[in-house]
Amino acid sequence: MPHSPSVTQRFADRRDAGRQLAERLHDVPRADLVLALPRGGVPVAFEVARMLDLPLDLIMVRKIGAPRQPEFGIGAVVDGDSPQMFLNAELVEMAGASDAYLADEKARQLKTIESRRSRYLGGRPIAEIAGRSIIVVDDGIATGGTARAALDAMQKQGATHVTLAVPVSSREALNDLRDRADEIICLSAPVDFGAVGSYYDVFEQTTDEEVIGLLAQAKIPEP
Numbered sequence: 001m002p003h004s005p006s007v008t009q010r011f012a013d014r015r016d017a018g019r020q021l022a023e024r025l026h027d028v029p030r031a032d033l034v035l036a037l038p039r040g041g042v043p044v045a046f047e048v049a050r051m052l053d054l055p056l057d058l059i060m061v062r063k064i065g066a067p068r069q070p071e072f073g074i075g076a077v078v079d080g081d082s083p084q085m086f087l088n089a090e091l092v093e094m095a096g097a098s099d100a101y102l103a104d105e106k107a108r109q110l111k112t113i114e115s116r117r118s119r120y121l122g123g124r125p126i127a128e129i130a131g132r133s134i135i136v137v138d139d140g141i142a143t144g145g146t147a148r149a150a151l152d153a154m155q156k157q158g159a160t161h162v163t164l165a166v167p168v169s170s171r172e173a174l175n176d177l178r179d180r181a182d183e184i185i186c187l188s189a190p191v192d193f194g195a196v197g198s199y200y201d202v203f204e205q206t207t208d209e210e211v212i213g214l215l216a217q218a219k220i221p222e223p
Contacts (some may be wrong), residue, residue: 014044021137023051026044031052031135032133034134042211056219059154064109067095067097075091075092078153080157083113136161137163137165139196147164165184166184
């Protein structure tokens with residue numbers, strides 16, 4: 001069940017949010033692996049993994065956009081040993097996306113994922129999910145589309161227990177994600193949500209260099 005207090009909580013920056021989140025995560029079942037949604041989720045997840053003494057890896061999600069309207073998401077693709085594509089059937093039909101278009105778009109987004117994973121982690125193999133207890137971490141959730149795809153992928157890849165951990169989220173997104181995770185830890189779920197960045201004192205864009213630096217310091221998961 002989600003933990004979503006009504007009191008609005010603020011965070012100095014993403015790493016402060018990660019430290020506060022880690023304190024709450026001591027109360028959940030022991031996990032095997034922390035997965036960050038890059039880029040903004042990485043500083044949060046780094047502190048979670050460090051304080052819980054867990055390995056850290058990435059879970060990369062790319063939006064599948066509609067034909068001629070790439071910003072209009074009709075699904076998402078998630079990396080892994082067996083990459084998963086998740087589609088909103090109603091939106092796919094509304095957008096007139098053919099099977100050929102979807103196959104091409106999936107291949108294109110997976111190529112982008114592969115390029116970014118290589119940049120962030122070099123030749124490190126993707127961590128095995130099956131049989132593991134996973135904590136998925138992001139810096140906040142507005143609509144929940146990315147988190148939804150990530151959680152669905154964890155279930156399909158055979159995770160034994162999936163915890164979604166975020167510092168702040170809209171209540172609508174938490175309700176939508178309720179049945180997609182075994183546990184949701186959210187430190188703040190304001191009634192009038194606004195934007196994720198408004199709950200941080202410092203919320204500058206996380207750079208590739210910061211991601212690479214933090215991952216280099218983190219505990220490496222076994223394949």
